[in-house]
Amino acid sequence: MMAFIEQEANEKVEEIDAKAEEEFNIEKGRLVAEQRLKIMDYYSKKEKQVELQRKIQSSNMLNQARLRVLREGEQHINNVLEEARSHLADITHDPPRYQALLHNLILQSLMQLLEPRVSVHCRPQDAALLNLDAVAQKFYSETGRKVDLSLQPSLPSHICGGIELQAKNGRIRISNTLEARLEMISLQLLPSIRTALFGRNPNRKFDD
Known part of the structure; x- marks a missing residue:
């Protein structure tokens, strides 16, 4: 047990x-x-x-x-x-060509302003090149508008050249100096300059 x-x-x-x-x-x-x-x-x-x-x-x-x-x-x-x-000032060494450029810049500015009385400002050394009567006549033939142009050689002599137009006692201004033109053109052409120097960016769909 x-x-x-x-x-x-x-x-x-x-x-x-x-x-x-x-x-x-x-x-x-x-x-x-x-x-x-x-x-x-x-x-x-x-x-x-x-x-x-x-x-x-x-x-x-x-x-x-x-x-x-x-x-x-x-x-x-x-x-x-x-x-x-x-090289901006190079054109000023060719008076006939530079005179034609100045007249074209004035005419272009007048087309933007469309004002009856306009003062044309230039460098003192450019005053003798300007024929404002001829420009006013050209403006009239293209627009049918008369314009009274007065010459003011008041731009600094050290700038490269070009003109500035003023209307309504200076309240309206259009700068067409050579420096201003280059600045405007450079902003427009920057995308093209970038592409020419470095090629097109494959990640960019649109140019600036």
């Missing part, structure tokens, strides 16, 4: 040990799997952080390169325009 009880007790102990071992293995497996997931998640986040830092660094380097190219491009454009400015 005692042997039976002892055997039953031993079996019970073995059963408890087996169950405890099984529960331990299950818990150990759960903990291992849980820690494995945590480790994988940690390294996944680290990998994403490294990739993000790499992209940011690459983007910063690309932006710096673009800014450098843009600055160099603008400098080239400025050099081209500066060279053009240095």
